[in-house]
Amino acid sequence: MAQVNRKQLLDCALCPNMCRCECPVVQAWGKEAVSPSGKSRLAHLLLEGRLSWSEEFLEALSACVGCRGCQTLCPFPELDLAEELLAARQEASQAGVCLHQVAPYLGNLKKFGSPYGQGRGLAPAGERGAAVLYFAGCTAAANNPQSVETALALLEKAGVSYQTLDEFCCGYPAEIWGDLELARQLAADNRERFAASGARTLVTGCPECRWTFTRRYGAWGIELPLEVVDSTTFFLGLIREGRLQPRPVQGIDTVTYHDPCLRARLEEDWERPRELLGLIPGLTLVEAASSKEKVRCCGGGQMAQLTFPALAETMARRRLAELPAVSAALTDCPFCRESLLVGGGTVMELTELLGRACIER
Amino acid sequence: MSSLPETTIQETNLSKQESSQLLQQLRTLLGDDNVSAAAVDRLAACRDYWPMGTLWFLEGKAPALPDLVVWPRSTEEVAAVLTLARKHGVPVTPYGEGSGALGGVIPLRGGIVLDMKRMNRVRHLDRENLLVTVECGLNGALYEEYLNRQGFTGGHVPQSIRCSTVGGWLACRAAGQFSTRYGKIEDIVASLKAVLPDGTIFQGRPVPRSSTGPRLDHLFLGSEGTLGVITEAVLRIWPLPEKQALLSYAFATLEAALEAIRRVIHSGARPAVVRLYDYVETSHHFPETKEAEGRCMLVLISEGHSDIVAAEAKIIDAYAREHGAVACGPEPVKHWLERRFNVSLASTLFRQGAVVDTIEVSANWSNAASLYHAMQEALLKVEGTALASGHWSHVYPDGAALYFTLCGFPPGDKADYYKQLWEAAMTSCLALEGAISHHHGIGLHRGLWMDQEHGPGLEVLKRIKKALDPDGIMNPGKMGLEEALRWRK
Ligand SMILES: Cc1cc2nc3c(=O)[nH]c(=O)nc-3n(C[C@H](O)[C@H](O)[C@H](O)COP(=O)(O)OP(=O)(O)OC[C@H]3O[C@@H](n4cnc5c(N)ncnc54)[C@H](O)[C@@H]3O)c2cc1C
Ligand code: SF4
Numbered sequence: 001m002a003q004v005n006r007k008q009l010l011d012c013a014l015c016p017n018m019c020r021c022e023c024p025v026v027q028a029w030g031k032e033a034v035s036p037s038g039k040s041r042l043a044h045l046l047l048e049g050r051l052s053w054s055e056e057f058l059e060a061l062s063a064c065v066g067c068r069g070c071q072t073l074c075p076f077p078e079l080d081l082a083e084e085l086l087a088a089r090q091e092a093s094q095a096g097v098c099l100h101q102v103a104p105y106l107g108n109l110k111k112f113g114s115p116y117g118q119g120r121g122l123a124p125a126g127e128r129g130a131a132v133l134y135f136a137g138c139t140a141a142a143n144n145p146q147s148v149e150t151a152l153a154l155l156e157k158a159g160v161s162y163q164t165l166d167e168f169c170c171g172y173p174a175e176i177w178g179d180l181e182l183a184r185q186l187a188a189d190n191r192e193r194f195a196a197s198g199a200r201t202l203v204t205g206c207p208e209c210r211w212t213f214t215r216r217y218g219a220w221g222i223e224l225p226l227e228v229v230d231s232t233t234f235f236l237g238l239i240r241e242g243r244l245q246p247r248p249v250q251g252i253d254t255v256t257y258h259d260p261c262l263r264a265r266l267e268e269d270w271e272r273p274r275e276l277l278g279l280i281p282g283l284t285l286v287e288a289a290s291s292k293e294k295v296r297c298c299g300g301g302q303m304a305q306l307t308f309p310a311l312a313e314t315m316a317r318r319r320l321a322e323l324p325a326v327s328a329a330l331t332d333c334p335f336c337r338e339s340l341l342v343g344g345g346t347v348m349e350l351t352e353l354l355g356r357a358c359i360e361r
Numbered sequence: 362m363s364s365l366p367e368t369t370i371q372e373t374n375l376s377k378q379e380s381s382q383l384l385q386q387l388r389t390l391l392g393d394d395n396v397s398a399a400a401v402d403r404l405a406a407c408r409d410y411w412p413m414g415t416l417w418f419l420e421g422k423a424p425a426l427p428d429l430v431v432w433p434r435s436t437e438e439v440a441a442v443l444t445l446a447r448k449h450g451v452p453v454t455p456y457g458e459g460s461g462a463l464g465g466v467i468p469l470r471g472g473i474v475l476d477m478k479r480m481n482r483v484r485h486l487d488r489e490n491l492l493v494t495v496e497c498g499l500n501g502a503l504y505e506e507y508l509n510r511q512g513f514t515g516g517h518v519p520q521s522i523r524c525s526t527v528g529g530w531l532a533c534r535a536a537g538q539f540s541t542r543y544g545k546i547e548d549i550v551a552s553l554k555a556v557l558p559d560g561t562i563f564q565g566r567p568v569p570r571s572s573t574g575p576r577l578d579h580l581f582l583g584s585e586g587t588l589g590v591i592t593e594a595v596l597r598i599w600p601l602p603e604k605q606a607l608l609s610y611a612f613a614t615l616e617a618a619l620e621a622i623r624r625v626i627h628s629g630a631r632p633a634v635v636r637l638y639d640y641v642e643t644s645h646h647f648p649e650t651k652e653a654e655g656r657c658m659l660v661l662i663s664e665g666h667s668d669i670v671a672a673e674a675k676i677i678d679a680y681a682r683e684h685g686a687v688a689c690g691p692e693p694v695k696h697w698l699e700r701r702f703n704v705s706l707a708s709t710l711f712r713q714g715a716v717v718d719t720i721e722v723s724a725n726w727s728n729a730a731s732l733y734h735a736m737q738e739a740l741l742k743v744e745g746t747a748l749a750s751g752h753w754s755h756v757y758p759d760g761a762a763l764y765f766t767l768c769g770f771p772p773g774d775k776a777d778y779y780k781q782l783w784e785a786a787m788t789s790c791l792a793l794e795g796a797i798s799h800h801h802g803i804g805l806h807r808g809l810w811m812d813q814e815h816g817p818g819l820e821v822l823k824r825i826k827k828a829l830d831p832d833g834i835m836n837p838g839k840m841g842l843e844e845a846l847r848w849r850k
């Protein structure tokens with residue numbers, strides 16, 4: 001079980017909240033309890049046994065989208081508050097406390113392997129034993145199946161032989177919701193299924209899944225038998241090799257790119273999506289007021305849309321106010337796309353745009 | 362029901378029945394989402410960054426808890442809450458981002474904490490007159506970021522800019538790091554809107570100046586929530602500076618440096634940043650600057666129109682050299698710019714059992730150096746004090762602000778030590794005619810010395826308080842306007 005680093009948590013609890021301007025949660029919600037240091041103070045008192053766990057305390061500690069905005073200003077180089085909060089939340093589960101809004105999603109995860117419920121995951125397709133395994137992730141599969149179809153069509157177009165599986169959740173949502181046991185179980189199941197697939201490369205369009213596969217599985221004691229690549233990097237490679245040849249996309253000339261927090265902050269990769277956009281002819285990229293490592297979360301992090309819908313919507317509107325007026329806002333994450341849609345403009349995943357550039361007439 | 366920690370200085374709370382009735386009424390007024398009686402919200406509103414609050418937190422205790430937390434979204438909602446509170450005699454304490462250093466937000470008598478953070482919009486930018494209208498719950502760094510994106514600066518950068526609100530700045534008469542050029546918050550504010558304790562809305566007018574009786578807007582500056590709630594302000598802004606000069610000098614003595622600064626300011630130059638560190642802080646902050654070894658470092662930033670910057674740099678250089686300084690170039694200033702928001706050492710020291718605090722006062726030039734020596738001596742005499750270092754900043758034609766950083770490992774009770782430390786600081790400051798606070802304000806704790814600071818003048822303030830807030834509902838027990846029953850000398 002991931003342990004809270006009590007010393008670091010206490011350092012944070014004793015800080016005057018020097019990063020709160022970059023915490024999109026407290027800025028959108030305005031509740032002192034969900035400020036970065038406010039959460040640390042609460043977690044400290046709970047872990048010290050000065051307070052006993054309750055749903056309202058757990059809710060405050062869960063009000064974190066994992067964006068690491070706080071880390072950009074934090075003077076403690078070792079401190080990763082989002083991780084400490086994740087670990088603290090596991091202790092709530094031990095005490096038998098769970099958020100009521102989480103229960104149905106957790107139930108779905110346990111029963112069906114997708115937080116969205118039965119029949120919402122991806123179905124097996126492609127060629128059995130193919131070297132490339134496409135992993136859509138729960139949200140794209142359930143809520144934006146066109147983007148998954150587009151990704152697969154792009155693979156086909158480029159002559160990549162691929163397969164998809166009857167997908168199970170990567171496990172991260174289970175950890176977010178305090179059930180590390182379930183997260184590990186899902187991870188172990190995934191390892192088995194990935195191994196059995198015979199694939200050598202897993203391509204995913206979801207940064208949270210990728211992050212889980214590459215960085216969390218190790219901590220959970222799970223080694224994956226294949227390389228994990230994000231869809232943008234993979235498709236960029238196919239363009240560079242000349243296997244995909246983007247053409248101008250009708251009706252889309254100016255675009256902006258919203259960096260998913262995990263990609264920008266933890267993987268420090270903001271160049272590749274921009275490079276890909278640069279390879280689609282006729283596009284002008286207009287940067288958002290805060291972008292790349294300075295991006296602000298759109299409310300999609302840690303599946304806040306499901307568990308804190310009103311907060312997530314406020315965060316999305318704040319983020320939208322930072323985006324320039326363009327013909328399409330692009331992103332690289334199914335959660336970001338969903339969040340940003342609240343503004344009613346054209347929001348697409350990069351894959352979807354690339355599909356229009358390479359496949360449609 | 363969630364548990365809540367023991368409180369240390371709570372005077373009263375509402376009864377359960379009063380609290381639940383008020384909760385219903387407030388929900389009707391503001392909507393369910395904007396009112397809370399939940400333990401999690403009450404606990405979060407129990408304190409600010411006053412060191413005693415931190416020390417009690419480490420013991421698992423809270424200073425005092427409100428009964429309800431309310432998030433107004435407009436001036437009218439604030440007025441509705443105050444009208445209701447007054448009708449029932451319920452205490453109301455405004456809360457910004459809780460960076461206050463003196464316990465100003467602690468709801469000693471329970472009641473309502475009015476959290477201002479949902480009033481965070483920029484209302485209007487007036488490019489011609491260089492004015493901006495903002496709601497008072499707006500975070501300082503986001504305010505400055507908004508202006509920067511439009512090509513302006515607010516000129517107000519307190520070290521707490523990332524964790525304080527515009528309303529908190531006004532309520533505490535704050536001062537920013539660039540204040541010598543742009544002024545303190547009282548110079549920056551053009552007008553403000555405030556709700557009086559009976560629900561009346563006061564609206565000042567953003568005129569450049571007026572001779573129409575006392576400037577009423579200024580009554581609320583430094584009132585720390587005791588006279589009403591500041592909801593909106595019109596602030597002066599500046600175009601982003603076209604040029605910046607980063608200068609630094611090492612002086613053999615503090616006295617020589619103070620004299621050089623005095624002459625620079627008397628020449629009419631107004632560098633934005635002027636910071637003079639004593640020997641201890643110089644060696645702590647600038648260990649890489651060899652020329653500064655065993656000396657006192659002065660860092661300056663001049664900014665604005667390039668001609669003005671060039672002239673200021675020349676004046677500064679001439680006076681600095683005349684007073685024996687060694688020029689150390691821009692590096693120490695860059696180092697300060699990079700490190701200026703890092704307060705991590707305080708967390709670490711608190712964690713290790715220390716008592717950490719800062720005390721800022723002000724003095725005329727004639728007393729500047731002697732005040733530093735007298736206060737330092739008094740502070741170090743208090744048993745347990747390990748460090749009492751100082752720097753000067755915020756410079757005026759008639760004097761400057763002196764800021765002490767303190768760290769002690771008390772041999773006995775921490776609260777006793779803390780009071781002794783402050784008694785030493787305040788008494789030595791008053792003896793040399795310094796002001797007991799330059800910019801952190803009074804809050805709860807410094808109220809203990811308000812009578813000595815003001816003498817009979819405090820009575821004037823008390824009468825104003827009585828006239829505006831006859832029932833004493835606004836932030837009771839603060840600013841020395843009445844005795845705090847459980848926090849005494
Ligand atoms: C690390 C650190 C550095 C600091 N550096 C500086 C500095 O450089 N310069 C400086 O001046 N101060 C500084 N301070 C002190 C503090 O940040 C300021 O006093 C700040 O103005 C407080 O703003 P806040 O929003 O956090 O107010 P809070 O702490 O929430 O409240 C402070 C007081 O103002 C009242 N109040 C808040 N909002 C309103 C409102 N809208 N209407 C009426 N009353 C209100 C509260 O009731 C309380 O009495 C520093 C503090 C810290 C922790
Ligand atoms: S994350 Fe870092 S900067 Fe933010 S409150 Fe905690 S210690 Fe302070």
Ligand code: SF4
Nearest residue numbers: 023064065067068070
């Ligand atoms: S990770 Fe993001 S949401 Fe979580 S505390 Fe830090 S800034 Fe706030």
